[in-house]
Amino acid sequence: MTPSPRTQPRPQRPLALDEATVRRMSARVVASGPAQERMTPLTGETIGALPTSTPDDVVTAYERARAAQQEWAQRDVRERVEFLTRLHDLVLDRQDELLDLIQIESGKARIQAFEEVLDTAGVCRHYAKKAPSYLAERKALGALPVLTQARTHYLPKGVVGIVAPWNYPLSMSITDALPALAAGNAVVLRPDEKSSFTCLRAVELCDEAGLPEGLLQVVLGDGPNVGGAVLEHADSVMFTGSTKTGRIVARDAGERLKSASLELGGKNAMYIADDADLTRAAECAQRAVFASAGQLCISIERLVVHEKIADEFLRRFLERVTAMKIGVALDWGYDMGSLISADQLERVTQHVDDAVAKGATVLAGGKARPDIGPYCYEPTVLDGVADGMLCRDEETFGPVVSVYRVSNDDEAVALANDTDFGLNASVWTKDVARGRAIAARIRTGTVNVNEGYAAAYASNGAPMGGMKASGLGRRHGAEGITKYTDIQNVSVQRLQGFGVPKGVSQRQFARALSTGLRVMKKAGLS
Numbered sequence: 001m002t003p004s005p006r007t008q009p010r011p012q013r014p015l016a017l018d019e020a021t022v023r024r025m026s027a028r029v030v031a032s033g034p035a036q037e038r039m040t041p042l043t044g045e046t047i048g049a050l051p052t053s054t055p056d057d058v059v060t061a062y063e064r065a066r067a068a069q070q071e072w073a074q075r076d077v078r079e080r081v082e083f084l085t086r087l088h089d090l091v092l093d094r095q096d097e098l099l100d101l102i103q104i105e106s107g108k109a110r111i112q113a114f115e116e117v118l119d120t121a122g123v124c125r126h127y128a129k130k131a132p133s134y135l136a137e138r139k140a141l142g143a144l145p146v147l148t149q150a151r152t153h154y155l156p157k158g159v160v161g162i163v164a165p166w167n168y169p170l171s172m173s174i175t176d177a178l179p180a181l182a183a184g185n186a187v188v189l190r191p192d193e194k195s196s197f198t199c200l201r202a203v204e205l206c207d208e209a210g211l212p213e214g215l216l217q218v219v220l221g222d223g224p225n226v227g228g229a230v231l232e233h234a235d236s237v238m239f240t241g242s243t244k245t246g247r248i249v250a251r252d253a254g255e256r257l258k259s260a261s262l263e264l265g266g267k268n269a270m271y272i273a274d275d276a277d278l279t280r281a282a283e284c285a286q287r288a289v290f291a292s293a294g295q296l297c298i299s300i301e302r303l304v305v306h307e308k309i310a311d312e313f314l315r316r317f318l319e320r321v322t323a324m325k326i327g328v329a330l331d332w333g334y335d336m337g338s339l340i341s342a343d344q345l346e347r348v349t350q351h352v353d354d355a356v357a358k359g360a361t362v363l364a365g366g367k368a369r370p371d372i373g374p375y376c377y378e379p380t381v382l383d384g385v386a387d388g389m390l391c392r393d394e395e396t397f398g399p400v401v402s403v404y405r406v407s408n409d410d411e412a413v414a415l416a417n418d419t420d421f422g423l424n425a426s427v428w429t430k431d432v433a434r435g436r437a438i439a440a441r442i443r444t445g446t447v448n449v450n451e452g453y454a455a456a457y458a459s460n461g462a463p464m465g466g467m468k469a470s471g472l473g474r475r476h477g478a479e480g481i482t483k484y485t486d487i488q489n490v491s492v493q494r495l496q497g498f499g500v501p502k503g504v505s506q507r508q509f510a511r512a513l514s515t516g517l518r519v520m521k522k523a524g525l526s
């Protein structure tokens with residue numbers, strides 16, 4: 001049974017950006033290299049050309065960023081976050097324009113582009129409010145109570161180099177730069193070539209929101225050369241992309257002894273326990289598997305279903321999947337859009353064809369849909385995926401999910417953990433205590449109980465990121481901003497120091513200090 005989803009018409013209006021916009025955006029890039037044409041996956045047509053940056057341009061971008069950062073770092077954090085409050089409103093006010101750009105560059109459905117607007121506004125709001133307390137000077141108990149006054153300070157690293165991926169053109173391009181700037185750094189940002197126009201529009205909105213000139217530099221060009229140069233000159237590295245590239249970035253940062261935050265791939269599982277609300281679980285599974293056509297690092301690629309409810313859950317899930325509206329129109333009302341490129345289409349096709357050739361069964365989808373858009377692929381559900389099939393262990397990063405049946409929670413946890421990755425997981429049960437207990441046994445950076453990915457990701461006060469091969473470091477929350485700082489301990493010693501006082505023997509001194517330590521323990525001082 002491979003029912004086809006409903007198809008939808010192509011965009012009704014030209015997708016190319018007007019010349020004045022392209023010229024204005026090009027001027028915001030530090031680039032002296034040749035212009036490179038960009039294409040929309042919605043139709044395959046050219047949308048405009050942007051210049052490329054040379055290695056010298058990257059050096060220039062760092063020089064400008066370093067010059068601007070000196071003064072910025074001196075400002076009070078409350079002043080530095082003011083632009084975030086204004087950016088929050090601008091992103092919401094200009095959302096139609098942003099949604100068009102995101103759709104044009106990524107091919108995703110408008111409702112999924114809207115997630116990026118929500119995310120960006122949420123990050124602005126969160127750090128505008130919380131950065132001052134996250135970065136506040138903290139008192140710590142001194143070595144000698146009363147006599148030692150210890151304080152912790154968060155100093156900006158300097159210039160943060162960011163290499164962003166293509167899958168969330170707005171969110172992934174700009175939201176990691178915002179806490180870096182709020183912490184007193186400047187940023188050199190290299191968005192992916194497939195998402196540069198959206199990134200540049202977001203950068204223009206930062207300018208409009210009052211971010212001082214020079215602090216946010218943009219360079220454009222390929223990953224290994226221009227991306228590599230951005231990371232090479234950075235005082236702190238922020239990379240989002242595949243685990244394979246992440247290992248290269250980590251190795252290079254290690255050699256230079258620079259901090260690196262790496263948000264990498266996932267092979268995320270959703271467990272539907274026998275007491276789950278199946279209506280909600282089926283609705284959520286459809287969203288969490290097929291969001292941005294599965295090109296989301298935290299999307300679900302493995303459905304682990306308790307055997308007692310497996311048939312009923314699958315009936316409801318497949319009913320939803322086969323009714324999905326796929327389309328490439330710049331309009332609301334579609335459940336899924338296109339993949340971003342021919343490479344992505346090839347990868348997805350290879351994973352599905354490989355599984356089928358080795359004995360997996362297609363429960364829904366399983367075909368490319370060039371009749372809808374050049375890189376469209378049907379939402380696909382596979383059963384019988386086993387060891388040796390590419391999609392069993394590798395990240396597909398497309399609209400493809402495999403179904404596994406288990407007979408208890410232990411088997412579900414073992415299967416969820418049976419992967420090199422550790423990014424996100426989801427657990428469905430009406431018993432929240434059971435959900436929390438299962439979550440505690442799953443080795444992923446986020447676990448959503450009774451949601452797929454949105455609950456954890458959109459909780460900006462709580463950090464998100466990967467365990468195992470899914471990365472190092474966290475975005476969001478206190479960890480998402482303090483990672484862009486060097487923590488300094490300033491301890492002031494008054495009166496008696498740590499030397500042996502005159503007239504006291506070393507033995508007496510050691511005895512007195514040992515007594516002091518016992519008293520501190522008794523007093524509960526830490």
Ligand code: NAD
Pocket residue numbers: 163164165166167172191192193222223224225227228231240241242243244245246248249263264265266296297395397423466471
């Ligand atoms: P990729 O690693 O090939 O590329 C990611 C980005 O890095 C691209 O912009 C690329 O041009 C650039 N790049 C490539 N080689 C580089 C190098 N040597 N130095 C510096 N930059 C380099 O990944 P991809 O396949 O294009 O993107 C999809 C992957 O990204 C998936 O694995 C996905 O899970 C992951 N991802 C993770 C998150 C997260 O938050 N964990 C978010 C989005 C995407």
